[in-house]
Amino acid sequence: MSDLNQLFKRKNQPSLRPNSRPSSSFSSSSSSSRPTLESEDSGLTGLTGSTGLTSRNNDATTKRIFSKLDNLQKMLEKIMKNQEKMQNDIKSVKEEVAILSYDQDCVYSVILESVQNLLEKIIYPTFDQFKETAKSFMEKSDINFFSSLGHRWEPFYHKKIRVDLTKKLRALRSTLCARVKTSIFEVCKVPPINIAAEASKISAWKKNPAISNSFRKLFDKVEEDKEDTYMTRIIKNVWPKKKNIPNLQIAWVISIAEIILNPNNENIKISKEIIKPVLLKNLNKIENNESFEYESDSPERLEVASKRLAAPKKSAVPERPAAPRNDENDDDDDEADEGDKAYEANETYETDEGDEYYNEIINIDESEKE
Structure with missing residues (x-):
């Protein structure tokens, strides 16, 4: 038993190699472990620095x-x-391009309709009235094109409409004025006179008894058994096929006849300034249903009338600021200037065959005639 115990004791003891030196081995291993840890620390420090540099590089690249x-x-x-x-x-x-290439026939149609409207409702339009009338008919004629213009309406009007519209109105108004004068000469059976006649010839023409007689009987009946007066006949001759003649146009024709046949002024050329006071007076008479009659030719009344025609600046007709006329050749008279294109009156005033005169000039009261 003791031998076995000894044996076990021996086996439980650690085996020692020969020449082994445990304490020195331990110390050597301990001493060698320290440099290893330092190298590992330095490796970790280098890795951390490399990571920071990479991070900075990445930030710069990102920026x-x-x-x-x-x-x-x-x-x-x-x-x-x-x-x-x-x-x-x-x-x-x-x-x-659309504006410049717009159908000129459509533009011309707008001009014609505008002219007819202006002649019936205004006769002597202002710059703004020209533009507004053309705008109204342009809109009615082609609403899509008009809407597409927007703020370009103004340049379109000035480029494509304004000048032709002004010339057209003035030319047609001159044509109508000439027809009125011709009708006066024919109905009243007075000798015609040229508007370019010398002052002496105009004065002699005004003194002709036929002129003063015609002036007196403008609102007399041509024939006793007929309703037409001389003035009615004159108007019918100007528009033989047109009915529903606007009151403004009737007043305009009456005014022309009164100015030309009045023996107490020297006017045979009709201008806006001369006719407007007379036009306003006659238009008021028509609208108020007043009768037209020959006014006494007493010197006092005729002198007043003559002065009114000679100094028209105090016209009662309200005026808007005058329109620029530098390129429109409009000096506000109704006689065609050289260079104006002549237009036939029926070009914008087409009427149906068989139309009858509708507006009636009220005959004077026989008892009021002198």
Whole structure:
């Protein structure tokens, strides 16, 4: 037993190699372990520094990328703005081409309708009345085109309508005035006179008894058993096929006849300034249903009438600011100037065959005649 115990004791003891030196081995292993830890620490420190450098490099790269993206965005916005501007420019060019190439026949139709309307309702329109009338008929004629003009209506009007409209109105008004004068000479059976006649010839013509007699009987019946007066006949001759003649036009014809046949003035050329006071008076008479009659030719009354014609600046007709006329050749008289295009009156005043005169000039009361 003791041997076995000894044996076990021996086996439980650690086996020692020969020449082994445990304490020195331990110390050597302990001493060698320290440099190993230091090298590991230095390796970790180097790895940490490398990571920080990489991180800084990545941040700089990211900033450069974002900077380039910002530049690209700005460039893209600039391109889009330029593209939008190009689109607007193209649209403007198309609109300009549409304006310049718009059917001239349609423009001419608008001018004709505007002229007829102005002659019936205004006769002597202002600049604004020209424009507003043309605008109204342009809108009625082609609403789509008119709507597309927008703020370009003004330049379109000035480029395509204004000058022709003004000339057309003045030419047609001159034609109608000439027809009125011809009708006066024919109905009243007085010798005609040229508007370019010398002052001495005009004075002699005015002193002709036939002129003063015609002036007195303008509102007398031509024949006792007929309703027509001389004035009615004159108007019918001007518009033989037109019915529903506007009151303004009737007053205009009466005014022309009264001015030309009045022996107490030297006027045979009709201008806006001369006719407007007389026109206003006659229009008021028609609208108020007053009768037309020969006014006494006493020196006092005729002198007043003569002064009124000679000094028309105090006209009672309300005026708007005068329109510029530098290129429109409109000096406000109704005689055609050299260079004006002549128009036939029926070009804008077409009437149906068989039309009858409708507006009636009230005959004077026989008891009031002198």
